[in-house]
Amino acid sequence: MLRIPCPHCGERDYTEFRYAGDATKRRPVHGTEDVRAWYEHVFLFTNPKGPHREYWQHVQGCRQWLVLERDTATNTVGRSWLARTGAPS
Amino acid sequence: MKLLSRYSGLALARRALTDSRWQRAWRSPDPKPSYDVIIVGGGGHGLATAYYLASRHGIRNVAVLERGYLGSGNVGRNTTLVRSNYLMPGNTQFFEHSLQLWEGLSHELNFNVMLSQRGQIVLAHGPGQLDVLARKGNTMRLNGIDAELMEREDVMRFLPFLDHSEHCRFPIYGGLFQQRAGTVRHDAVAWGYARAADRLGVDIIENCEVTGFLRDGDRVTGVETSRGTIHAGRTAISVAGHSSHVAAMLGMRLPIESHILQAFVTEPIKPFLDCVVSFGAELFYISQSDKGGMVFGGHIDGFNTYTQRGQFPRAQTVAECAVALIPAMSRLRLLRHWGGIQDMTPDGSPFIGRTPFRDLYINAGWCYQGFKATPATGWCLAHTIAHDAEHPLIRHLALDRHMAGNGHDEYGLGLWTYRQ
Ligand SMILES: Cc1cc2nc3c(=O)[nH]c(=O)nc-3n(C[C@H](O)[C@H](O)[C@H](O)COP(=O)(O)OP(=O)(O)OC[C@H]3O[C@@H](n4cnc5c(N)ncnc54)[C@H](O)[C@@H]3O)c2cc1C
Ligand SMILES: [Zn+2]
Numbered sequence: 001m002l003r004i005p006c007p008h009c010g011e012r013d014y015t016e017f018r019y020a021g022d023a024t025k026r027r028p029v030h031g032t033e034d035v036r037a038w039y040e041h042v043f044l045f046t047n048p049k050g051p052h053r054e055y056w057q058h059v060q061g062c063r064q065w066l067v068l069e070r071d072t073a074t075n076t077v078g079r080s081w082l083a084r085t086g087a088p089s
Numbered sequence: 090m091k092l093l094s095r096y097s098g099l100a101l102a103r104r105a106l107t108d109s110r111w112q113r114a115w116r117s118p119d120p121k122p123s124y125d126v127i128i129v130g131g132g133g134h135g136l137a138t139a140y141y142l143a144s145r146h147g148i149r150n151v152a153v154l155e156r157g158y159l160g161s162g163n164v165g166r167n168t169t170l171v172r173s174n175y176l177m178p179g180n181t182q183f184f185e186h187s188l189q190l191w192e193g194l195s196h197e198l199n200f201n202v203m204l205s206q207r208g209q210i211v212l213a214h215g216p217g218q219l220d221v222l223a224r225k226g227n228t229m230r231l232n233g234i235d236a237e238l239m240e241r242e243d244v245m246r247f248l249p250f251l252d253h254s255e256h257c258r259f260p261i262y263g264g265l266f267q268q269r270a271g272t273v274r275h276d277a278v279a280w281g282y283a284r285a286a287d288r289l290g291v292d293i294i295e296n297c298e299v300t301g302f303l304r305d306g307d308r309v310t311g312v313e314t315s316r317g318t319i320h321a322g323r324t325a326i327s328v329a330g331h332s333s334h335v336a337a338m339l340g341m342r343l344p345i346e347s348h349i350l351q352a353f354v355t356e357p358i359k360p361f362l363d364c365v366v367s368f369g370a371e372l373f374y375i376s377q378s379d380k381g382g383m384v385f386g387g388h389i390d391g392f393n394t395y396t397q398r399g400q401f402p403r404a405q406t407v408a409e410c411a412v413a414l415i416p417a418m419s420r421l422r423l424l425r426h427w428g429g430i431q432d433m434t435p436d437g438s439p440f441i442g443r444t445p446f447r448d449l450y451i452n453a454g455w456c457y458q459g460f461k462a463t464p465a466t467g468w469c470l471a472h473t474i475a476h477d478a479e480h481p482l483i484r485h486l487a488l489d490r491h492m493a494g495n496g497h498d499e500y501g502l503g504l505w506t507y508r509q
Contacts, residue, residue, distance in 0.1 A: 001400060001401055001402070002392075002400060013402075014392070014400070015402050019391055019392040019508075021346070021393075021508070035492070036492070039491065039492045040342070042491075043344040043435060043491045043492075044342040044343065044344055045333065045342060045343070045344070045345060045346050046333070046337070046342060047333035047334075047342075047343070047345060047346050047347055047393060048333075048334075048337070049331070049333075049334045049347075049395045052393070054392070054393075072347070072393060072394050072395050072396075073395050073396065074396060075394060075396050075398070
């Protein structure tokens with residue numbers, strides 16, 4: 001079972017969380033008219049085989065959003081931090 | 090190189106009497122310095138493409154490059170279901186073409202792929218769902234495809250061992266049955282296409298991983314591999330769950346995430362379930378293998394990964410579905426389960442066709458449904474490569490369709506359903 005370290009609640013089964021994808025994507029600035037910029041943001045993924053930074057929400061715990069480092073080639077889990085703090089603590 | 094002999098009753102009898110060895114089913118050549126066409130990925134799709142290039146388009150100077158051994162990917166990991174009960178224009182015709190190719194495939198390849206048209210039923214658990222199935226059935230029939238709508242009583246007679254009580258969580262209202270649907274022996278598909286392509290001169294090169302591409306401006310002119318550089322007139326990527334990984338070698342990002350899908354099989358029991366059943370209340374489907382095992386599958390695990398090790402909670406949900414649908418299964422033991430990495434796309438449909446690079450073609454994004462598509466994908470991709478123009482059956486599957494807002498979601502539920 002994949003176990004995820006929540007900064008608030010400690011290590012928990014991944015089933016307590018909801019996965020929300022790549023956390024390195026940056027939304028185009030509000031009002032951007034270039035459709036391609038939105039297309040790339042919404043539809044294209046780096047989807048790397050290796051280190052990945054991703055969002056999870058601890059829906060069945062503290063309900064906080066966090067960023068997790070995980071290697072998609074092995075599922076090895078690294079650091080995690082609260083998404084709103086924006087950086088590893 | 091001596092031509093491999095055809096399989097036949099006579100050949101079998103001769104070998105039984107003379108004790109002579111069977112020849113290898115395909116050669117094991119070293120890569121040549123260059124080919125007219127290189128197919129990256131020796132799964133069902135890549136092998137079928139090579140076979141149709143050689144047999145239908147006269148292009149025989151072709152190599153299929155496979156990172157591992159043939160059958161190590163999803164072609165050897167899937168739950169073997171084939172059917173053509175699709176609603177959306179484009180999909181209906183594509184999958185029916187595939188089913189028709191399946192129907193002649195054993196003869197075409199001189200290899201028994203063991204197509205078993207045992208039929209598939211999709212269940213409805215409410216009147217609304219039955220209406221949707223009726224619409225799908227009508228669409229199929231208008232396209233000349235067999236479909237039969239079943240009422241609750243019909244399903245009770247047909248599959249008496251399902252939970253037909255009125256008080257269960259998802260009572261059965263009826264279903265849509267396709268008799269021509271069924272199962273195919275998946276390994277035989279890889280071996281059959283490989284052997285038939287090999288006989289036409291295609292080089293099938295195993296243990297040959299593509300690690301990069303050769304480029305001349307916006308043209309792709311070959312590949313770097315673990316067995317050296319190989320030049321190509323045209324190149325096609327057909328690597329199932331590794332599409333993003335291989336496309337990244339050209340700096341391309343795709344509308345794809347890689348996810349694990351698991352399959353499960355129980356201990357063998359006597360013949361019990363003689364068709365394929367799809368639950369309508371969850372993504373869950375089940376059939377019984379010729380060896381007797383109950384074979385079933387469900388959803389992806391739900392987060393992108395390239396590891397072929399599945400998570401335990403999925404075993405629980407599919408077991409719950411199995412028992413909800415067929416209570417008699419509650420005491421069966423799970424024998425094995427395994428996983429395969431598959432591409433997931435925003436609308437659940439694949440991408441087949443040309444790419445932003447000249448002489449580079451892609452076949453990717455197959456989500457749950459790529460096995461049944463194997464013959465038609467090979468057929469259409471071979472045409473697309475040979476003519477440098479998309480086959481009419483795959484025009485709705487362009488790589489850049491989301492840029493134009495042309496998502497093609499089969500279930501009419503909008504985009505991103507796989508994330509919910
Ligand atoms: C558990 C499971 C159940 C499924 N059940 C069904 C089903 O019942 N019905 C259905 O229609 N579909 C089903 N599918 C989907 C279907 O199996 C796939 O969509 C289909 O097999 C993909 O095409 P393929 O056969 O070419 O893939 P694969 O067999 O995976 O072929 C791709 C090949 O590319 C190779 N490759 C990758 N990277 C490289 C590289 N860099 N260089 C060289 N080679 C490379 C891989 O080793 C692999 O052999 C299922 C999938 C899974 C995982
Ligand atoms: Zn928490």
